[in-house]
Amino acid sequence: MLGFFLAAVAAFLVLGYLQAPIIAWTVAGGALAAVLSAVAGFGATANVVLAVLWVAGAAVLNLRVLRRWIVSDPILAIYRRILPDMSSTEKEAIDAGTIWWDADLFSGRPDWDKLLAIPEPRLTPEEQAFLDGPCEDVCTMVNDWEVTHERFDLPPRVWQVLKDKGFLGMIIPKQYGGLGFSALAHSAVVMKLSTRSNTLAVSVMVPNSLGPAELLLHYGTEEQKNHYLPRLARGQEVPCFALTSPEAGSDAASIPDYGVVCRGLWQGKEVLGMRVTWDKRYITLGPVASLIGLAFRLYDPEHLLGDRDDLGITCALVPAHTPGVDIGRRHLPLNAAFQNGPTRGKDVFMPIDWIIGGKDYAGKGWMMLMNCLAAGRSISLPTSSVGGAKALARYTGAYARVRSQFRTPIGRLEGVEEALGRIAANCYLMDATRVMTAGAVDAGEKPSVISAIAKYHMTERIREIVNDSMDIHGGKGICLGPNNYVGRGYQVIPVGITVEGANILTRSLIIFGQGAIRCHPYVLREMRAAKELQGAEASREFDDAFTSHFGHTIANGVRAFVHSLTGSRLAPVPRGAAPEMRRYYQRVGHLSAAFAFLADMAMLAMGGALKRKEKISARLGDVLSMMYLISATLKRYEDQGRQREDLPLIHWSVRDALWQAQQAIDSIYANFPVPSLRALLRWVVFPLGTPFRPAKDRHNHRCAKIVLEPGAARERLTAGMYVGRGESDVTGALEAAFLATIECEPIEKKLREAVKSGRLATRSGVDTAALAREHGFISDSELALWRRKETLRKHVIQVDDFPPDFGRAEIEQRLAQEQVTAKAA
Numbered sequence: 090m091l092g093f094f095l096a097a098v099a100a101f102l103v104l105g106y107l108q109a110p111i112i113a114w115t116v117a118g119g120a121l122a123a124v125l126s127a128v129a130g131f132g133a134t135a136n137v138v139l140a141v142l143w144v145a146g147a148a149v150l151n152l153r154v155l156r157r158w159i160v161s162d163p164i165l166a167i168y169r170r171i172l173p174d175m176s177s178t179e180k181e182a183i184d185a186g187t188i189w190w191d192a193d194l195f196s197g198r199p200d201w202d203k204l205l206a207i208p209e210p211r212l213t214p215e216e217q218a219f220l221d222g223p224c225e226d227v228c229t230m231v232n233d234w235e236v237t238h239e240r241f242d243l244p245p246r247v248w249q250v251l252k253d254k255g256f257l258g259m260i261i262p263k264q265y266g267g268l269g270f271s272a273l274a275h276s277a278v279v280m281k282l283s284t285r286s287n288t289l290a291v292s293v294m295v296p297n298s299l300g301p302a303e304l305l306l307h308y309g310t311e312e313q314k315n316h317y318l319p320r321l322a323r324g325q326e327v328p329c330f331a332l333t334s335p336e337a338g339s340d341a342a343s344i345p346d347y348g349v350v351c352r353g354l355w356q357g358k359e360v361l362g363m364r365v366t367w368d369k370r371y372i373t374l375g376p377v378a379s380l381i382g383l384a385f386r387l388y389d390p391e392h393l394l395g396d397r398d399d400l401g402i403t404c405a406l407v408p409a410h411t412p413g414v415d416i417g418r419r420h421l422p423l424n425a426a427f428q429n430g431p432t433r434g435k436d437v438f439m440p441i442d443w444i445i446g447g448k449d450y451a452g453k454g455w456m457m458l459m460n461c462l463a464a465g466r467s468i469s470l471p472t473s474s475v476g477g478a479k480a481l482a483r484y485t486g487a488y489a490r491v492r493s494q495f496r497t498p499i500g501r502l503e504g505v506e507e508a509l510g511r512i513a514a515n516c517y518l519m520d521a522t523r524v525m526t527a528g529a530v531d532a533g534e535k536p537s538v539i540s541a542i543a544k545y546h547m548t549e550r551i552r553e554i555v556n557d558s559m560d561i562h563g564g565k566g567i568c569l570g571p572n573n574y575v576g577r578g579y580q581v582i583p584v585g586i587t588v589e590g591a592n593i594l595t596r597s598l599i600i601f602g603q604g605a606i607r608c609h610p611y612v613l614r615e616m617r618a619a620k621e622l623q624g625a626e627a628s629r630e631f632d633d634a635f636t637s638h639f640g641h642t643i644a645n646g647v648r649a650f651v652h653s654l655t656g657s658r659l660a661p662v663p664r665g666a667a668p669e670m671r672r673y674y675q676r677v678g679h680l681s682a683a684f685a686f687l688a689d690m691a692m693l694a695m696g697g698a699l700k701r702k703e704k705i706s707a708r709l710g711d712v713l714s715m716m717y718l719i720s721a722t723l724k725r726y727e728d729q730g731r732q733r734e735d736l737p738l739i740h741w742s743v744r745d746a747l748w749q750a751q752q753a754i755d756s757i758y759a760n761f762p763v764p765s766l767r768a769l770l771r772w773v774v775f776p777l778g779t780p781f782r783p784a785k786d787r788h789n790h791r792c793a794k795i796v797l798e799p800g801a802a803r804e805r806l807t808a809g810m811y812v813g814r815g816e817s818d819v820t821g822a823l824e825a826a827f828l829a830t831i832e833c834e835p836i837e838k839k840l841r842e843a844v845k846s847g848r849l850a851t852r853s854g855v856d857t858a859a860l861a862r863e864h865g866f867i868s869d870s871e872l873a874l875w876r877r878k879e880t881l882r883k884h885v886i887q888v889d890d891f892p893p894d895f896g897r898a899e900i901e902q903r904l905a906q907e908q909v910t911a912k913a914a
């Protein structure tokens with residue numbers, strides 16, 4: 090009997106692992122029944138009963154008509170009852186965009202070969218020239234303190250360059266006069282700008298993200314495209330997009346702003362149009378926009394467009410000078426100086442052909458917005474966060490080498506090193522995610538779930554990085570002024586967290602919520618069968634999806650269990666993968682199976698209520714997200730030719746992400762709403778206990794070292810950022826001080842040894858280096874190097890102080906004079 094029991098378990102594991110077809114399970118069941126009969130010595134009657142049971146079971150499982158009648162149709166009936174109805178806006182949001190590598194991670198068996206076969210995304214020579222030319226130049230022109238403290242805006246000459254050089258039309262194709270850049274190039278530009286000034290980056294980011302240009306490209310009429318796109322590309326129009334209102338923030342589909350279809354006078358003629366009333370806030374570029382993309386709900390009570398009263402959300406392009414448009418006031422978003430403010434209008438009449446796409450697109454605004462959201466969300470905030478990460482990795486490493494306390498560069502003190510190593514490793518992972526995601530967009534994807542993952546995790550990681558960086562800079566990061574290159578970044582972090590889907594909502598509702606339906610191989614098919622199909626068609630489709638789903642769940646449970654018992658060693662590894670990365674591919678394979686199983690169990694246990702169980706949904710989303718971030722990191726290592734110097738960054742960030750995923754899984758079953766399933770889940774997913782350990786200190790030490798020393802790994806990590814030019818620039822001085830500090834370390838050693846041995850007597854107020862020169866401990870050239878280093882070091886550790894009015898009177902006077910000169914010119 091023990092042999093029989095073991096054979097039954099082995100058969101279950103093998104068939105489950107291989108996701109065997111039903112017929113294989115049936116045959117195996119028959120064989121086991123025969124063995125059982127022989128082992129137990131059943132009599133004739135028992136054998137007949139066993140045979141009848143087997144034949145009946147085999148018939149029900151293998152004959153589709155019977156299976157539908159006895160199994161799947163009753164389940165379909167229950168499914169229809171419990172499946173919550175979806176509003177059209179929810180449905181449009183779920184259907185929007187495409188799925189990509191996220192679907193592989195959801196499958197429980199990611200196809201690594203497919204991922205690694207995707208070529209590394211690369212810039213064209215023209216795009217690289219733009220980054221090295223106009224983009225570098227405009228960075229040089231901007232002084233962030235002048236922008237955020239003196240002008241509360243970019244200087245007019247910078248605005249002009251942005252318009253003239255096409256920064257505002259990077260996504261507009263060349264045929265309309267735009268730059269026609271790839272997503273990767275768009276991302277590289279935003280990243281570089283954000284390493285110089287957040288205001289600069291946001292001002293460029295917004296016209297290239299979801300807004301008039303993107304909507305026109307996808308839905309505009311030929312007339313609208315030919316009129317507006319060249320003007321937007323040349324910066325003759327400054328666009329904004331106004332969706333959010335005081336009553337509708339995250340729940341943007343509930344906007345109260347409305348329009349009523351009517352006839353009215355336009356330029357002396359009676360035309361079909363709309364009277365629109367809106368009250369919007371937080372609109373980026375709003376105060377300086379000349380063209381407002383406006384979202385409102387359109388009603389047609391007189392049925393001038395069709396037979397429906399409520400047409401739904403509609404998007405129109407409204408010139409800002411239209412009579413009745415109120416625009417120009419500003420918000421002050423955490424001292425960031427990008428233009429942001431409210432816009433209002435009351436009963437503003439506009440022709441019907443101002444609707445983007447014309448009157449045929451009345452009421453299709455939400456679908457348009459949802460379909461266009463992913464591309465911009467994949468780029469804008471993930472990319473600007475990576476820019477911040479690169480700048481902070483470079484600056485914080487440099488500062489931690491220049492700044493000494495307890496006669497040691499602070500970066501070598503273990504506590505500081507821990508934060509510094511974390512900054513460097515996070516930066517590597519973030520850049521890997523940026524490049525892989527932009528590559529997906531360039532390959533034609535509009536990755537809705539992945540864009541949410543990238544947006545959420547990049548903005549959260551930059552929050553962690555900036556906190557670490559502030560801690561390392563101490564008071565230097567806190568006192569604002571032209572010499573502070575960290576503080577403004579710290580202030581502005583919540584903006585990225587809040588916009589394009591506030592982060593709590595994105596984590597709790599979108600990542601897993603949308604992923605579970607879109608990326609799951611069977612759930613959407615089951616839902617469609619239940620809600621959209623009828624009769625035999627619904628029954629056939631549901632049966633097919635449901636039985637496959639059942640096999641999928643068993644397979645992933647078994648795989649998770651087997652991977653746990655075997656330390657993930659049976660999980661697939663891509664062909665030709667770097668040997669040092671093999672275990673990580675296998676670990677993610679294990680996680681993927683565990684995640685897919687848990688996702689199915691959560692959906693089974695909670696059904697539609699899972700939507701309200703945001704904490705569980707958020708943790709499932711965390712597991713999916715960590716797998717995506719690790720995938721990007723592993724791919725980058727291969728794409729960049731397996732740079733061995735970068736290994737600590739990969740080891741630390743991958744181990745940390747595995748650890749975070751494991752913690753999320755732990756919290757899922759600890760809080761699983763069906764207590765009886767908690768032990769089962771734990772037993773299936775991690776039967777031998779949790780397998781992943783936190784990232785190691787020795788990797789953290791080496792990560793910190795990468796940013797504490799000049800070298801190829803540091804350059805690769807911060808590639809694409811703007812590095813300040815000249816010692817008059819605060820970050821240029823920091824870079825020079827960093828190099829000078831390293832150059833002077835042998836001199837410092839000599840001085841220290843001379844003092845320690847008593848051969849050089851020094852005290853406060855004495856120029857030790859000069860004394861050392863006098864006594865022949867160092868040469869003239871060493872003294873010169875030392876003096877230069879000291880000048881730079883003092884410059885770098887200095888913080889700003891101001892007159893009591895923080896210099897406002899002088900600034901106002903200077904700006905007023907500038908205006909007079911500009912007017913005269």
Ligand SMILES: Cc1cc2nc3c(=O)[nH]c(=O)nc-3n(C[C@H](O)[C@H](O)[C@H](O)COP(=O)(O)OP(=O)(O)OC[C@H]3O[C@@H](n4cnc5c(N)ncnc54)[C@H](O)[C@@H]3O)c2cc1C
Pocket residue numbers: 329330331332333337338339340370371372373374422429584587588589590591592593594595597598703
């Ligand atoms: C600087 C800035 C620039 C902006 N630019 C633009 C722009 O150009 N155009 C435009 O139209 N809008 C813009 N916005 C608006 C932005 O998209 C909204 O602020 C955002 O959608 C959140 O809305 P809210 O601020 O009203 O927060 P609320 O919706 O009030 O949310 C408050 C909190 O509740 C959480 N929350 C809400 N619902 C859920 C849920 N179901 N589950 C879990 N948590 C939830 C949110 O995550 C958030 O943490 C901008 C906002 C800012 C601050």
